[in-house]
Amino acid sequence: MDQYIEFITNHPILSLAWVGLVFLIVSGWIKSKFSAVREINPQQLTLLINREDGKVVDIRAQKEFNAGRIAGAEHLSPEKAKQSDFSSLEKHKSKPIILVCATGMTAQGIANAMHKAGFESVYVLSGGMGSWQSASLPTTTGR
Known part of the structure; x- marks a missing residue:
């Protein structure tokens, strides 16, 4: 001592x-x-999609979204996301929403805004699309 x-x-x-x-x-x-928004890994994301009908929302730029995304993901432009314009996602308010960005950093702030806007369960993919691709999980391309 x-x-x-x-x-x-x-x-x-x-x-x-x-x-x-x-x-x-x-x-x-x-x-x-104690945060209302949880970070999940790619395996937990697939479980949320399959078991609880989770909705993946990709907040990367349109070009990145078209180059490769998680199957079934809906695109929300970064501009709308930063302005807290979630009108296109209102129908999914009661479902689990999983936000995906490039690295997992941008999505955290937007997830907090979504929770404040009344979305019941919001998750962030830890590591973003990078972690999804590192886990060798499938992506789709095109529009």
């Missing part, structure tokens, strides 16, 4: 950095546990 106190007094900036890092990790973990 004396060594810890000595280290902290000799290296206050480094000690504060460690405390800050631990705080960020713990707060991020707590936030994810």
Whole structure:
């Protein structure tokens, strides 16, 4: 214990950095546990589609969507998504909605907006289309 106190007094900036890092990790973990939006992996996505009639919503650009998407995915333009214009998805409000973007980062904020707009169960594909393709799962192309 004396060594810890000595280290902290000799290296206050480094000690504060460690405390800050631990705080960020713990707060991020707590936030994810109590969030209304859950991240799921590709296997969980297929289970949601097959068992609960989940709807995949792809929020990538139209060009990326046409180049390769999850079968049955509906496209929502990034512009509409960022403006919280979910009118095209109103009929799916009670179904599980799985948002897919390129890496899984963009979808999180939009998923929170969808939850606030009244969508009952919103999920985000962790890792986005990259994780779907890394798992060697099928994609479709075209319009």
